Every structure is written in C-alpha cells, then in structure tokens.
Amino acid sequence: MPIQQICTVAGMTRLDASTWWMVLEAGKLVEEHGLRGGQFLHIKCGDGQLLRRPISVAYAGWDEPEDLVTLIFEVRGEGTRWLSRRKVGDELDVLGPLGNGFDMSKEGRYLLVGGGIGVPPLMEYAERSKPPKAAVLGFRTKDKAFPAIVSRFEEACEKTCLCTDDGTLGYHGFVDGQVRDILAKDNSFTDILACGPRPMLKSVVKVAAEFGVPCQVSMEERMACGVGACLGCAVKMKDGTMRHVCKDGPVFRAEEVDWDG
Amino acid sequence: MGEQIDMSVELAGVTLKNPVAVASGAFGFGREYGQFFDLSQLGAICCKGLTLHPREGNPPPRIAETPMGMLNSVGLQNPGVDAFIRDELPFLRQYDVKIIANISGNTPEEYGVMCEKLSDAGVDMIEVNISCPNVKAGGLAYGTRPDLAAEVTREAKRHSAVPVMVKLSPNVTNVAEIARAAEDAGADALSLINTLRGMRIDVNTRRPILKMNTGGLSGPAVLPVAVRMVWETAGAVSLPILGMGGVSTGEDAAQLMLAGASAVAVGSALFADPWTPLKVRDGLMEIAVRQGLSAVRALTGGVRPW
Numbered sequence: 001m002p003i004q005q006i007c008t009v010a011g012m013t014r015l016d017a018s019t020w021w022m023v024l025e026a027g028k029l030v031e032e033h034g035l036r037g038g039q040f041l042h043i044k045c046g047d048g049q050l051l052r053r054p055i056s057v058a059y060a061g062w063d064e065p066e067d068l069v070t071l072i073f074e075v076r077g078e079g080t081r082w083l084s085r086r087k088v089g090d091e092l093d094v095l096g097p098l099g100n101g102f103d104m105s106k107e108g109r110y111l112l113v114g115g116g117i118g119v120p121p122l123m124e125y126a127e128r129s130k131p132p133k134a135a136v137l138g139f140r141t142k143d144k145a146f147p148a149i150v151s152r153f154e155e156a157c158e159k160t161c162l163c164t165d166d167g168t169l170g171y172h173g174f175v176d177g178q179v180r181d182i183l184a185k186d187n188s189f190t191d192i193l194a195c196g197p198r199p200m201l202k203s204v205v206k207v208a209a210e211f212g213v214p215c216q217v218s219m220e221e222r223m224a225c226g227v228g229a230c231l232g233c234a235v236k237m238k239d240g241t242m243r244h245v246c247k248d249g250p251v252f253r254a255e256e257v258d259w260d261g
Numbered sequence: 262m263g264e265q266i267d268m269s270v271e272l273a274g275v276t277l278k279n280p281v282a283v284a285s286g287a288f289g290f291g292r293e294y295g296q297f298f299d300l301s302q303l304g305a306i307c308c309k310g311l312t313l314h315p316r317e318g319n320p321p322p323r324i325a326e327t328p329m330g331m332l333n334s335v336g337l338q339n340p341g342v343d344a345f346i347r348d349e350l351p352f353l354r355q356y357d358v359k360i361i362a363n364i365s366g367n368t369p370e371e372y373g374v375m376c377e378k379l380s381d382a383g384v385d386m387i388e389v390n391i392s393c394p395n396v397k398a399g400g401l402a403y404g405t406r407p408d409l410a411a412e413v414t415r416e417a418k419r420h421s422a423v424p425v426m427v428k429l430s431p432n433v434t435n436v437a438e439i440a441r442a443a444e445d446a447g448a449d450a451l452s453l454i455n456t457l458r459g460m461r462i463d464v465n466t467r468r469p470i471l472k473m474n475t476g477g478l479s480g481p482a483v484l485p486v487a488v489r490m491v492w493e494t495a496g497a498v499s500l501p502i503l504g505m506g507g508v509s510t511g512e513d514a515a516q517l518m519l520a521g522a523s524a525v526a527v528g529s530a531l532f533a534d535p536w537t538p539l540k541v542r543d544g545l546m547e548i549a550v551r552q553g554l555s556a557v558r559a560l561t562g563g564v565r566p567w
Contacts (some may be wrong), residue, residue, distance in 0.1 A: 001296050004535070044533060050480045051326050051532055079326075095535070222324040222470070224331060225532045227296070229289040231309075231338045232324035242317045242338055247293075261320065 037124025115196025236261030330480030392430030495521020511544015
C-alpha cells in the first residue's frame with residue numbers, strides 16, 4: 001500500500017551535465033512497505049508543477065545502511081530540473097511504493113537488458129544474490145556509460161556486454177544485436193528483464209520471441225495521478241484492453257503488450 | 262471552534278455532510294485514493310464517467326502537463342455501467358458518502374437506459390455528462406446546443422428516480438443559454454466546468470504531445486474561468502450548482518461558492534496531493550470561522566459584484 005513519506009536527501013552526486021545519483025532516507029518505505037528496485041516513487045517537484053514526477057528506484061534497502069533509496073534520474077524538463085537542484089538535507093514529499101518491479105525467482109537465469117536511463121532500474125536485480133545473470137547495456141555514447149553504474153553490473157553478472165550508438169565504447173550498435181548474439185549461443189534464460197525506451201524494448205522483444213525466450217519489460221508513459229485513478233498512463237495490450245503503467249506496471253509481460261498499438 | 266460551523270449543504274435535495282466532492286475522472290471509483298484517507302470524509306464522490314458499454318478510451322499519450330495545469334485525453338475509458346453496479350458500487354456503499362454516478366451516451370436513449378439502471382442500483386444522484394471534449398459521438402456535441410442538451414436532460418429525467426445533475430461545458434459562447442435549456446427540461450442541478458479544449462506541441466518533433474492532438478485542460482490555471490462561468494450560470498438559473506475547475510484550496514472553493522455554487526469538486530489537484538479534498542474542507546471551515554458564519558452554506562451566492 002502506498003504512503004506519503006517526507007524523505008530527506010542523504011546524497012546527491014552529479015554523474016554528468018544532466019544525470020544525477022540521488023540517495024534518500026527511506027523512512028518506512030522499505031522496511032514497512034517493501035519498496036524495491038524497479039518500482040517508482042512519485043515525487044512532488046516544487047510548487048510550480050501541478051504533477052508529481054515518477055522516478056524509478058535503482059536500489060531500495062540494498063545499499064548500506066539499509067534504510068536508503070537510490071534514484072538515478074536525468075533532467076528532462078522543469079520538474080526533474082527542480083529535483084536536480086536539491087541539496088543534502090532537503091526534504092522531499094514522496095508517494096510510494098508505486099508500481100510492481102520485475103519478477104525474479106531464485107532458481108531462474110536472467111538476461112538483463114537496459115538502455116540509457118533505463119539501465120539503473122536493473123541495478124538491484126543485477127546484484128540479487130542467487131540467480132546467475134548476464135547483462136547487455138546500451139548507451140548513446142561512451143560518456144553516458146557511467147562507471148559508477150556499469151561497474152556494478154560487471155561485478156555482479158557473469159557477463160556484461162556494453163554497446164554504444166556511436167561506437168565509442170563496446171559494440172557499435174543497438175542492444176538487440178548483442179542480445180541476438182547471446183541468445184544464438186544460449187537461449188536457456190528464464191526471462192529477459194528489459195528497461196529502456198519503447199523502440200529498444202520493441203526490438204529486444206522481437207529478438208527474444210525469435211529465440212523463444214520470455215521477456216519482462218519496464219515501460220514508460222506520461223503519468224498524472226501515479227496511483228491508478230486517472231487512467232492517464234495507458235498501454236495497449238494485445239487483447240485490445242488498456243492497462244496502466246502506474247498500477248499494472250511499469251513491468252509487463254512482453255507477450256501481452258501490443259507493440260504496434 | 263470549528264465544531265460550531267455547520268458544514269452540511271444541500272444539492273438538489275441531497276444532503277452532503279460537507280461541500281467538498283471529488284470530480285469525475287480524477288478519482289476513479291474511489292479504491293485508489295481510499296488507500297490514503299477514509300472516503301466517508303468527503304461530501305460526495307462523482308464517479309469516473311460511465312458509458313452503456315465498456316470503453317477502452319483513447320490511445321496514449323493521454324496526459325500533457327501545462328503551466329499550472331494539465332491536458333488529458335483519456336476518452337472515457339470505463340468498464341461500462343453494468344460492471345460499475347456489480348463490481349464498484351458495493352465497495353463505495355461501505356462508506357458514508359453520497360455517490361454521484363457520471364454518465365455519457367451516444368444517443369439520448371442510452372442516457373435513459375443508464376439512468377434507469379443506476380437509479381435502480383441506488384446511487385444518490387446522476388451527473389449527466391454532455392461536455393466530454395475527448396469523444397467523438399455524443400459528449401460535447403450535446404453540451405454545445407441548447408436543443409440537444411434539453412433532449413438529453415428530458416430523457417435522463419424520464420428514466421431516473423434520483424436527482425439529475427447536468428454537467429456543462431465551458432467550450433461554449435453562452436453558458437447561460439445551455440443552463441436554461443437544462444433547467445427548462447427538468448434538471449435538478451448543474452455542475453460546471455468540464456475541461457477546456459486545449460493543445461500542446463513538442464517543438465522539436467512538431468507533434469502534439471497528446472495522441473488525439475487535443476485534450477481537456479484542468480488544474481489551477483482554469484479556476485478563474487470556472488468562477489466566471491459559475492457566476493454567469495447562477496445568474497441565469499435557480500438550480501443548485503456543483504462548482505469545479507482548478508480547486509486546490511479552501512479559498513478557491515470559497516470563490517466558487519460565493520459565485521453561486523452550493524458545493525465544489527476537487528479534480529486534478531488530487532494528483533499533486535491526494536489529501537487535497539480534506540484540506541479544501543478544512544480551509545473552507547477556517548474561512549467560515551474567520552467571517553463569523555454559522556453555516557458554510559451562507560457563502561453560496563454571496564459575491565458582491567461591482
């Protein structure tokens with residue numbers, strides 16, 4: 001059940017001109033309400049914006065000490081710009097936990113696929129102890145492949161493949177090429193867990209389907225209430241129904257999504 | 262001191278324990294915001310708009326933020342009137358709060374069928390939406406022509422055993438004309454304003470943000486329009502008015518009441534703060550105390566225009 005929590009900013013690190021690593025004191029969100037990576041917090045970004053901003057959780061109760069939440073976000077507009085100007089000690093009005101996160105079993109084997117700012121919501125899943133994992137991480141360019149993030153995957157996963165759109169780091173091209181190479185050699189993954197822009201998800205899902213590997217995708221849509229009341233953040237499903245990123249997602253089973261809708 | 266203020270108001274013979282309702286479309290069927298506060302603290306709940314048959318609504322994106330407001334083009338996504346009565350109304354009935362069903366039809370006859378089902382099911386009032394800007398059939402078309410507004414109102418009244426409140430559009434030149442048509446056709450109350458048609462364009466892609474290109478504007482930005490239209494409507498008819506549009510504080514609510522509303526509804530301000538309706542209620546009470554009123558209903562129509 002979501003609650004309102006006033007969270008104090010415990011850490012604020014600038015990764016580059018537009019990307020921030022923010023750590024919040026979680027209050028009751030983790031221990032009592034079970035917040036975890038892949039879910040999101042709906043954050044009030046000052047009085048100048050009507051709507052809250054949904055920000056994905058990279059880590060919840062995973063860093064030491066265990067009552068912290070890590071958010072890694074990009075400045076996209078006025079709301080996130082306001083958020084990027086917070087200082088350690090500032091308080092934020094937060095609603096959460098919201099959304100579902102990925103489904104990961106202890107017995108499974110997982111391929112994590114992230115693109116750009118869709119990489120951080122996979123971080124906690126990379127580090128969950130038991131299941132063996134591989135990762136394919138895509139970035140626009142080398143400068144966007146922040147070592148603070150990439151190194152976490154390299155340490156936790158059996159194999160981590162990096163790709164850049166411009167070829168400045170790792171494989172030159174999009175993530176689906178690397179996913180194809182991996183699945184061609186080994187398609188025994190329980191699930192692909194994917195997070196990134198919709199065109200990337202669509203191409204990964206296509207490759208996954210060719211090799212018969214199921215896929216969970218974390219999706220984005222413009223959101224208002226964040227709790228399932230306003231029906232704003234709709235995603236069209238194959239059966240013609242609409243589901244909602246805030247309440248039914250952000251993670252959906254790829255085979256249920258209408259990728260042409 | 263607050264306890265001495267009578268917060269109750271009357272809306273078409275229905276007594277609300279306080280003048281603060283939540284607006285249709287912003288509150289679903291109450292389950293989500295019911296996680297944050299006891300729904301019995303509200304004066305009334307205007308439920309998400311219903312149609313005779315289920316609707317999946319418009320393609321995304323459906324939301325675009327604007328300066329102190331937002332556009333939406335949800336397009337009446339809803340499970341249909343029968344599913345509402347079966348799956349949602351029993352949940353809402355657990356609370357001591359007036360339930361106002363909101364309906365949209367493709368034809369006047371559809372409004373009649375829904376009124377019959379809903380009044381049989383025991384809702385407290387029916388809000389007849391003739392002003393949805395996001396659907397092609399019915400919706401806004403009925404709200405912009407007095408003859409059609411009257412026809413829908415008559416059909417709803419003929420089939421309803423509970424009071425009928427007609428929801429008016431701000432997207433008209435002369436709201437008084439539509440209001441009078443609804444009153445003459447037998448409406449028991451009026452609610453206004455629905456959203457204002459608007460558009461936002463991404464200058465880089467040159468695409469509108471909303472997939473439907475246009476949508477309905479709500480939020481604090483529209484409050485002055487709502488106050489003006491409630492005032493004009495109150496001057497044209499003798500029906501009670503549920504005022505809405507941009508309410509986020511007790512002061513906003515008091516403005517609408519002074520302009521002529523008997524009660525108010527909170528809509529998109531919920532998205533910033535789920536507890537807004539309770540804060541609006543408390544703010545109204547403070548204003549009543551400050552002004553030495555014994556009952557908050559004394560605010561209604563109290564504006565002193567120049």
